[in-house]
Amino acid sequence: MSYQLHYWPGIQGRGEFARLALEAAGASYVDVARGDAAAGQGLPALLHYLEDASVTRPPFACPLLVDGQRVIGQTAAILLYLGPRLKLVGASETDRLWTHQIQLTIADAVDEAHNTHHPVGSGLYYEEQQAEALRAAKAFRTERIPRFLGWLETVLARNPKGDKYLVGGRLSYADLSAFQLVEGLRYAFPKATQRALRKTPRLVALHARVAQQRRVAAYLRSERRLPFNEQGIFRRYPELDA
Amino acid sequence: MSYQLHYWPGIQGRGEFARLALEAAGASYVDVARGDAAAGQGLPALLHYLEDASVTRPPFACPLLVDGQRVIGQTAAILLYLGPRLKLVGASETDRLWTHQIQLTIADAVDEAHNTHHPVGSGLYYEEQQAEALRAAKAFRTERIPRFLGWLETVLARNPKGDKYLVGGRLSYADLSAFQLVEGLRYAFPKATQRALRKTPRLVALHARVAQQRRVAAYLRSERRLPFNEQGIFRRYPELDA
Numbered sequence: 001m002s003y004q005l006h007y008w009p010g011i012q013g014r015g016e017f018a019r020l021a022l023e024a025a026g027a028s029y030v031d032v033a034r035g036d037a038a039a040g041q042g043l044p045a046l047l048h049y050l051e052d053a054s055v056t057r058p059p060f061a062c063p064l065l066v067d068g069q070r071v072i073g074q075t076a077a078i079l080l081y082l083g084p085r086l087k088l089v090g091a092s093e094t095d096r097l098w099t100h101q102i103q104l105t106i107a108d109a110v111d112e113a114h115n116t117h118h119p120v121g122s123g124l125y126y127e128e129q130q131a132e133a134l135r136a137a138k139a140f141r142t143e144r145i146p147r148f149l150g151w152l153e154t155v156l157a158r159n160p161k162g163d164k165y166l167v168g169g170r171l172s173y174a175d176l177s178a179f180q181l182v183e184g185l186r187y188a189f190p191k192a193t194q195r196a197l198r199k200t201p202r203l204v205a206l207h208a209r210v211a212q213q214r215r216v217a218a219y220l221r222s223e224r225r226l227p228f229n230e231q232g233i234f235r236r237y238p239e240l241d242a
Numbered sequence: 243m244s245y246q247l248h249y250w251p252g253i254q255g256r257g258e259f260a261r262l263a264l265e266a267a268g269a270s271y272v273d274v275a276r277g278d279a280a281a282g283q284g285l286p287a288l289l290h291y292l293e294d295a296s297v298t299r300p301p302f303a304c305p306l307l308v309d310g311q312r313v314i315g316q317t318a319a320i321l322l323y324l325g326p327r328l329k330l331v332g333a334s335e336t337d338r339l340w341t342h343q344i345q346l347t348i349a350d351a352v353d354e355a356h357n358t359h360h361p362v363g364s365g366l367y368y369e370e371q372q373a374e375a376l377r378a379a380k381a382f383r384t385e386r387i388p389r390f391l392g393w394l395e396t397v398l399a400r401n402p403k404g405d406k407y408l409v410g411g412r413l414s415y416a417d418l419s420a421f422q423l424v425e426g427l428r429y430a431f432p433k434a435t436q437r438a439l440r441k442t443p444r445l446v447a448l449h450a451r452v453a454q455q456r457r458v459a460a461y462l463r464s465e466r467r468l469p470f471n472e473q474g475i476f477r478r479y480p481e482l483d484a
Contacts, residue, residue: 056400057340060347060393072339074346076318081339097314097323098299104316105302111353119361119374121381132361132374139363151302158298 003029003082004066006046011232012184012225014075014110015063017103020176021079023219024210025086031224032066076103079173088173099167102155102174106181109148113188114233116140116240126230126237137240141192145185146199152178153200163202164209171213178203179210184234189241245271245324246308248288253474254426254467256317256352257305259345262418263321265461266452267328273466274308318345321415330415341409344397344416348423351390355430356475358382358482368472368479379482383434387427388441394420395442405444406451413455420445421452426476431483 003022007015022029035041049055049064049071059073065081072078080100083089089099114122119136120129152166161169166178182203185193197204210216219225228234245264249257264271277283291297291306291313301315307323314320322342325331331341356364361378362371394408403411408420424445427435439446452458461467470476 053400056402057343058393058396058400059343060350060390070336070339072343074343077339077343077346080322080342094312097312097319100322101299101301101314101316101319104319108302108353111350115357115361119357120377121385123381123385129377132377135362135371135374139365143363143365148302151300154300158295158300160298 001068003027004032005029005063006032006049006066007063008046009034009043010226010229012180012228012234013063013232016180016226017075017173017177018063018065018078018082019224020180020216020219021082021086021088021173023224024171024176024213024216025082025088026215027082027086076100076107079103079177083173086173088171088176090168090172095167099172099174102152102166103177105148105151106174106177109144109181110184110233112140112144112148113184116188117235117237126235130239133237133240137189138242141189141240141242145189145192146196148181149185149193149196149200149203152181152206153203156202156206163205165206171210175206175210176216179207179216182207184228187228188234188236190236191241243310245269246274247271247305248274248291248308249305250288251276251285252468252471254422254470254476255305255474258422259317259415259419260305260307260320260324261466262422262458262461263324263328263330263415265466266413266418266455266458267324267330268457269324269328318342318349321345321419325415328415330413330418332410332414337409341414341416344394344408345419347390347393348416348419351386351423352426352475354382354386354390355426358430359477359479368477372481375479375482379431380484383431383482383484387431387434388438390423391427391435391438391442391445394423394448395445398444398448405447407448413452417448417452418458421449421458424449426470429470430476430478432478433483 005018032041033043033046037044057071063075064071064073065078072081089096116137117126117133119132155166156163165171166174247260274283275285275288279286291301299313305317306313306315307320314323331338358379359368359375361374397408398405407413408416
């Protein structure tokens with residue numbers, strides 16, 4: 001049976017980390033909220049899991065994955081679940097935990113990227129918090145982007161199995177998420193990210209390697225891959241980059 | 243062998259979520275950074291894991307747990323690891339994933355609480371971002387505290403095994419973390435939290451239940467439990483509450 005991925009249609013957002021894993025593994029899945037409400041898909045299907053009192057274990061937010069009777073929220077928990085099933089994580093508990101730890105750190109970076117355009121609160125528009133955003137983005141650009149990307153570079157450099165992948169000698173969901181982080185940062189902060197990436201050649205190579213993986217490359221060319229835009233997590237507001 | 247917990251001495255911070263699990267289970271552990279550097283403990287032992295090039299899988303930040311050869315960073319990953327070992331999570335994959343999902347959602351609430359006093363950046367002092375903090379705290383108080391606590395209340399209310407615990411019929415690390423979230427919010431935002439808790443009687447009862455668990459109660463009375471203060475995540479700045 002197909003996995004059901006539920007995420008806000010129209011943006012990559014946090015859903016993209018789950019989508020990339022499903023695509024890279026060639027898994028059968030339905031991107032439910034982008035489907036037709038008349039066919040039982042679309043937003044109503046998504047909102048059911050967030051709002052209906054019959055859901056005994058309701059996710060706090062999207063993305064959420066439905067696999068038969070299971071309903072799983074939180075991006076990192078979805079990947080923890082999918083990893084072994086999609087063969088996108090090593091077999092040992094140690095490798096699985098390390099992959100998850102990298103995922104959680106990438107999630108922190110994603111949260112901080114979101115905070116640059118919504119430092120006051122996610123309930124307000126960007127235009128209502130632009131003054132705060134200018135300051136938050138500067139701190140993120142100068143301190144946090146180099147720190148997060150530098151850490152991923154260190155992880156690659158110290159991998160005993162070589163610097164091709166973050167964990168062991170083959171592709172894991174952490175690599176896919178690192179790819180997406182680089183993609184998003186390059187979109188939102190092209191100048192600052194380019195500067196930081198000059199010091200992280202292994203991460204640049206990892207990004208290119210992931211982009212060239214056969215299924216990922218096909219996905220990126222397809223219409224299933226939504227373009228970045230100014231409703232998602234990574235937004236290009238030129239005033240926030242330098 | 244004892245677990246080694248490494249976290250900044252002097253604050254509860256994110257380390258407290260791991261500490262509560264270790265304490266509630268009566269596990270043998272060393273709170274390394276609070277120990278004596280002359281005995282191989284203290285901050286140098288902590289910094290080794292963050293900075294030494296010999297660490298092949300370096301955590302991005304504290305807290306970190308050392309168990310023999312394993313070094314685990316990220317609070318939620320530490321609890322994922324400790325849960326089964328300390329019997330603070332159910333046996334099934336479904337229960338473990340749901341417990342982890344709750345933990346990740348609590349971690350999001352903790353991140354947002356931190357953001358109220360550091361909306362611009364963690365590298366700046368509160369006093370350098372107080373204007374932004376006033377606005378961020380208002381949004382957090384009015385929208386996010388009720389939403390997060392309300393979600394935990396819903397999780398309790400819908401638990402098929404009854405509303406005493408978040409997952410199944412016995413204590414899990416998610417309950418301990420929910421206790422700590424309520425503790426922290428009550429400290430940092432006493433007025434706003436009191437208002438929100440009026441609508442979450444099951445969560446209030448859970449908090450009291452956890453506080454009365456024999457080992458937790460002993461821990462809370464001990465000097466091992468650091469008091470809240472204005473260097474941690476939950477800070478009492480009266481101007482941020484209302």
